[in-house]
Amino acid sequence: MKKPVVTRFAPSPTGFLHIGSARTALFNWVFARKHEGKMLLRIEDTDRVRSTKEATQALLDGLSWLGLDWDDEPISQFSRAARHAEIAHQLVAAGKAYKCYCSPEELTEMRETARAEGRPPRYDGRWRERDAGQAPPGVAPVIRIKAPQNGEIIVSDLVQGNVTFRAQNLDDFILLRSDGSPTYLLAVVVDDHDMDITHVIRGDDHLTNAARQSLIYRAMGWQEPQMAHIPLIHGPDGAKLSKRHGALGVDAYRKMGYLPEALRNYLARLGWAHGDDEYFTTGQMVEWFELADVNKGASRFDFVKLANLNGRHIREADPEYLFAAMRDLAGELEREHDRKGLVAHRNSVISALPDLQPRAKTVLELIDLAQFIYATRPLGMDEKAAGQLNEQTRSMISDVIGSLERIEDWNAENINTAVREFAGKKELKLGKVAQPLRAALTGKTVSPGVFEVMALLGKTESLARLGDQAL
């Protein structure tokens, strides 16, 4: 019987869920779901200064919004410090690790001479075989692993393939600091082991750590989990993702009006492909996902493509769902006028949405497009709309009102017929009539079809808005 898959997402609480971490979380989640396993959450909160309760909560909120749920209770790495230390001491007792009494000054000196001689800066193992009896008085030691001095360490990685490191390039790194706290390398291994993690899926910035961590597994005689180091995301200029390009928290994407399903879709497409499929649901993603199909190279973050994908998800989305997203976003952005307008005209907005959806790439744009519905008379005109209205078009509007008033069954089709008849009689192209009407009805030059707009607004409101601009 195969062991059930257990993955983990192990972020440090920096105050928000970074977009790159979000993708790592997504891959862990998809993989676990695909194999009907678990995704555990471990908060790497050993840095006590940064690890506030709020920062952790922000992380959980980000995951929840993205729709990535986790199994069991999140584990605090810090809370396991005693267990980490226990393992370090066990390793010393077993002769697989040792105490080192070097002072920070000695280490700095070691690094500097190594660098000067063109060697990699690494610890020279001077306490490796020395007796503890020679320890200088009053110095608290660190515990270092006794790393093999020759041979190869092969990290067999589901994404990167077999990556070989020469043992001589790895030094006796520290497991336990002189204050008794564990280093990251130790903590991760012990936690992953204790949590029964079967697959470690993380950013490839950890690839060299994998070799070091492998040493700890060996020393303990523990079975190593499967490794999968996924490539990082770069900014549009190919450099590391920075604040300037897209290294934002997922909350920032929410505020820009992206849908979580679109973000999942886009993030998955960055470095992973299933043939030529570009647009897919999360269910398909779970069905199709294979670590073997993850690319090795980093990819650049492209907002334009994200927007395109978001537009497609908006087009396919259910109006009720989108309405909720619009209302919530208006609330979050403290756009009270929009929030109230949306809520007050809920039904009109929902029935207008099928006309709005193909025109929007973000939820923000959806809100802007819906504004004409709850705009109050007399409507404000944007610059271009104002340009549509002059003496001539205003008097035309009053003529149109006459034709429209006679419509008994107020629907788009009848309005269409009436306006076309009017244009025909006046020998005007439809556009010459429709554009000024649009301006008067919506205050903008861009909107769904004017007939649909009038049908949506109702006869009374439509005629009143037209009347406001008529001469």
Add this chain to the structure above:
RNA sequence: GCUCCCUUCGUCUAGCGGUCCAGGACGCCGCCCUCUCACGGCGGAAACACGGGUUCGAGUCCCGUAGGGAGCACCA
């Protein structure tokens, strides 16, 4: 500097030795639809980093060069 990884249109990618004068998507350009803007449809420009091998045959395998990235802490 050292270690490791990467390199197909501007970008994301398909390609797993012949079916590739390299396919899709975004973006861009043109046309169509059309009351505006979108959506949609049709068409177009646009790439195997370079140099050596291996092979009957290389985008696909190997080596080198160049370029890019990541990692080298008593950080995580």
